[in-house]
Amino acid sequence: SQxxxxxxxxxxxxxxxxxxxxxxVEGTSNPNLYWYRQAAGRGLQLLFYSVGIGQISSxxxxxxxxxxxxxxxxxxxxxKLLLSDSGFxxxxxxxxxxxxxxxxxxxxxxxxxx
Amino acid sequence: xxxxEQNSGPLSVPEGAIASLNCTYSDRVSQSFFWYRQYSGKxxxxxxxxxxxxxxxxxxxxxxxxKASQYVSLLIRDxxxxxxxxxxxxxxxxxxxGKLIFGQGTTxxxxx
Numbered sequence: 001s002q003x004x005x006x007x008x009x010x011x012x013x014x015x016x017x018x019x020x021x022x023x024x025v026e027g028t029s030n031p032n033l034y035w036y037r038q039a040a041g042r043g044l045q046l047l048f049y050s051v052g053i054g055q056i057s058s059x060x061x062x063x064x065x066x067x068x069x070x071x072x073x074x075x076x077x078x079x080k081l082l083l084s085d086s087g088f089x090x091x092x093x094x095x096x097x098x099x100x101x102x103x104x105x106x107x108x109x110x111x112x113x114x
Numbered sequence: 115x116x117x118x119e120q121n122s123g124p125l126s127v128p129e130g131a132i133a134s135l136n137c138t139y140s141d142r143v144s145q146s147f148f149w150y151r152q153y154s155g156k157x158x159x160x161x162x163x164x165x166x167x168x169x170x171x172x173x174x175x176x177x178x179x180x181k182a183s184q185y186v187s188l189l190i191r192d193x194x195x196x197x198x199x200x201x202x203x204x205x206x207x208x209x210x211x212g213k214l215i216f217g218q219g220t221t222x223x224x225x226x
Contacts, residue, residue: 032212043118043202043218044158049211059213090157094212102148103214105157 002027006091006106013113019064019078021109023091026072031093033074034103035066038088050074051096086113117141120203120217128225133190135220137203140184147179148214149188150202158202162188193224 006023013019025031032051036044046059048066056066063082067075074091091106118139127133135149146165150158164170164177164186176189186205190197200219206212 034212036216041122041218043120044204044214044216046213046215049213051211057211088155102160102163103212105159108155108157110155 002093002104004091004093004104004106006109008109009107010110011112013081013111015083015113016080019076019081019085019111021076021089021091021111023074023076023106024072025093028072028093028095030071030096032096033068034092034094035074035076036090036092036105038090040087044090048076081113083113086111116217117215118203118205118217120201120220122218122220124221124223126223126225127193129193129195131193131224133193133197133222133224135188135190135201135203135222137186137188137217138184139186139203139205139215141205141207142181142184143207144181144184144205146206147177147186148204148206149175149177149186150204150216152200152202152219154200190222193222195224195226198222198224 003026034049035047038044050056050068064078089109092103120137149162151161152158162177164179170177174191178187200221202219203217204214206214
């Protein structure tokens with residue numbers, strides 16, 4: 001069966017520090033991968049999505065970047081965190097070529113930038 | 115105008131009642147519609163999907179879609195305290211990328 005792993009679960013970082021969040025998917029090949037962010041009391045905002053290794057699409061201009069160095073690995077990064085980067089970050093995946101758009105979410109990372 | 119709009123609530127209903135959650139979307143080419151449930155501090159969990167006009171029932175949940183009115187709703191019958199959560203409406207336009215656009219969510223409180 002397929003599983004998605006996301007870590008760390010919580011993170012407290014000072015303003016200006018770097019960030020690296022990692023997500024891996026097991027039990028499937030060539031998944032579509034997504035990074036969402038949820039600010040306090042808000043809905044989920046799509047940040048990045050990837051349909052294959054090295055293929056990253058950015059949805060909103062921001063202080064973050066994403067990379068997909070391996071088929072089932074998706075990394076969210078920042079060189080210098082801002083206060084506004086605080087939020088709940090969720091990685092998600094979907095089978096490539098699926099006829100529906102059901103997303104499967106990781107457990108999330110609660111990021112607090114102080 | 116937001117692409118997907120929901121009343122943030124909270125919506126409060128007594129145990130055993132029907133909870134009605136509503137969602138409107140702005141893009142007429144939206145193809146697929148989803149309801150996710152999210153408990154505080156947890157990731158969203160898919161509870162219903164609907165693709166064509168009409169009603170779709172799954173246990174105590176019924177999703178309703180009206181593309182002409184650009185409206186989708188979720189009914190929860192016999193509401194239980196364990197249904198207390200935030201319900202997120204999501205829509206997608208493209209089946210290729212799977213990009214979901216979420217509303218801000220409606221908080222439901224079911225009181226015993």
